[in-house]
Amino acid sequence: MSTIKETMQNIAIQQALNYIEGNPEENIPKLLELADKLLPSDWYGTQRKAIGKAVSEKNNWYQLILKLYELDPGVRKAFVQNFLFNASLKGSAIQYDNAEKHGCNVPWAILLDPTSACNLKCTGCWAAEYGNQLNLSLETMDSIIRQGKELGTYMYIYTGGEPLVRKKDLIKLCEMHPDCSFLSFTNGTLIDEDFCQEMLRVKNFVPAISLEGFAEANDSRRGQGVYEKVTKAMALLKEHKLPFGISTCYTSVNLDDVCSEEYFDLMIDSGALFVWFFHYMPVGNSAAMELLPSPEQREKMYHKIREYRNTKPIFTLDFQNDAEYVGGCIAGGRRYLHINAKGAVEPCVFIHYSNANIHDCSLLDALKSPIFMAYHDNQPFNENMLRPCPMLENPDCIRRMVKETGAVNTDYQDPESAEHLSTKCIPYAENWKATADKLWSCSHCGKCGK
Ligand code: SF4
Structure with missing residues (x-):
């Protein structure tokens, strides 16, 4: 049958x-x-x-x-x-069946750090802090993907480090799993003619290039000449008719630039099909708290993205302000999880607390580990989807979940306690609450049709 x-x-x-x-x-x-x-x-x-x-x-x-x-x-x-x-x-249906059967979350996507190594040193990037060069072996990544497919997961996203430092292995994984989609966050500087030819050959690899704004802002964070290299990479991808997107982290400093019409037109003209925006996350003992956007700035981003979504030919997602479209926080395996270059299985790319390492347990065991089950049992963390995060907007949640589950910090160099992370997020969460509540009730009153 x-x-x-x-x-x-x-x-x-x-x-x-x-x-x-x-x-x-x-x-x-x-x-x-x-x-x-x-x-x-x-x-x-x-x-x-x-x-x-x-x-x-x-x-x-x-x-x-x-x-x-x-x-x-x-x-x-x-x-x-x-x-x-x-x-x-097909994958969503299998994920759903497995989630029911095992009583835990089963993700749509798995994020992996093939390496902690990077060829750049960007200000504020967690990868820049990781001096040790750690790697997931080809065999480990293959095993994760095979286990993922059993559970219905066909989407794999590389983070890092700079994933393209391992580009030969990434192409090999595309060949080994021709039924999966692979996407890689990348600084773009290692994309060249040969790599474009490899992407055309395997067909299932899409880069999402990091861009922080216009040339000056980009180079001040990533280093002199990086913007030019990224522009060349995008031109090369466009010339080869290869799909690609852009990922942008918005902060108090670059927010006006990256939500300007000029920036959107630049991305569209460069050939990008999608842009993913990430709110700056103050993770790590030395996080720069002054980079957190103010409530007024975050509200501006909220309105601008919704305006461009109706006018610009580019698929735009703002992970912090668009949680309503995915029912709140997607971490802890609800839609995705993250495995770092040491093998620690973390609920989210920004939440470095874990009870499981993929070298010691199966993917399914990791999904059933205490902190993943705490996510499963507590999502959504807030009825207001403009306050989705157990760290940024509901900092008591991360403090409590880490304490109750005994999850340990997985930062490679300078572990931050959940207490420290939670305490420093409280002023931001309190400050954002009034604006978030206003926007949420406005978008749900239905009177003006917005
Ligand atoms: S933990 Fe926070 S940053 Fe991570 S997916 Fe959930 S809401 Fe987003």
């Missing part, structure tokens, strides 16, 4: 893959019709409606869809097959 179901699914996928070639105006409605026939109405219903609207209105989202049609055809097919079908449709 399941073989018949699988065969039908494969036929439908092949038909869908045919529809992503040729004329988008004719084929996207056919693709949506196929999705309506095959999927339950509550599966990605909002997204399917939004795509239908984009095609009929020919709005900014339609322009973004057209950009997908400009990509290398093999890479585009791999994106649809691996990201949309394997990771998001």
Whole structure:
């Protein structure tokens, strides 16, 4: 029976893959019709409606869809097959079944640090603090991915360190797991002609290049000449019709620049398909608290992102202000987890507390470890999704969870106590509360239709 179901699914996928070639105006409605026939109405219903609207209105989202049609055809097919079908449709169903069966969270994505080494030294980056060069071996990363696929996880995201320091192994993993989507945060400086050719060959690797604003801001944090190298990398990717995105950390210093129309147009002109914004997180004993955005600045970011989402052809996510679209905090395996270069399995890339190391236990055991179960049992951490984080906006939660679970700090050099982390976040959390509550009730009153 399941073989018949699988065969039908494969036929439908092949038909869908045919529809992503040729004329988008004719084929996207056919693709949506196929999705309506095959999927339950509550599966990605909002997204399917939004795509239908984009095609009929020919709005900014339609322009973004057209950009997908400009990509290398093999890479585009791999994106649809691996990201949309394997990771998001088929994978989500398997993750859900396993979460029910095991009584724990099962993630959509696994973040891995292949290495703690980096070829740059950026101010405020956690990787810059890690003098030791630690690495996850190719065998360990392969094992994590194999275990992940058993649980339904087909999306793997590399953080670091600079993941492309290990680019040969990363390409090898793309070959070993051609059914997965791989995305890598990167400073972009190691992307060259050879690497573009490798990406075209394996088809399932997408870079997300870090950019902190315009040339001056970028180079003052990352080092002289880095902006120019990043610009060259983006031009190379665009020339090879390879998909890529940008990741930007916003702080009290660069916020005005990175939410300006000029910055958005620069990213779009460079060929980026998506931008992920990260709120500066004051993690570590020597975190620069003055880089935390003020409530007024964070509110500005909130409004600007929503404005550009309706006008600019780029897929934009602001992880701290967009938690409402994913039901709050996504860490602790609810949507993702993080494994550092030493093998420590952490709930979040910013939360360096753990009870499990992947060298000593299975992925499933790590998902059932005390701090992961504390996330599972306590999410969401706040009904107001503009205050999603157990650290930044609800600092008592991280203090309590770490204490109750006995999780230990996994920082390679200068471990910070949960008490210290929590205490220093309290003024920020209290300061942001009034603005967050105002924005939340405004966005839910429904009177003005915003
Ligand atoms: S722990 Fe905080 S930073 Fe991490 S995913 Fe949850 S809300 Fe985001």
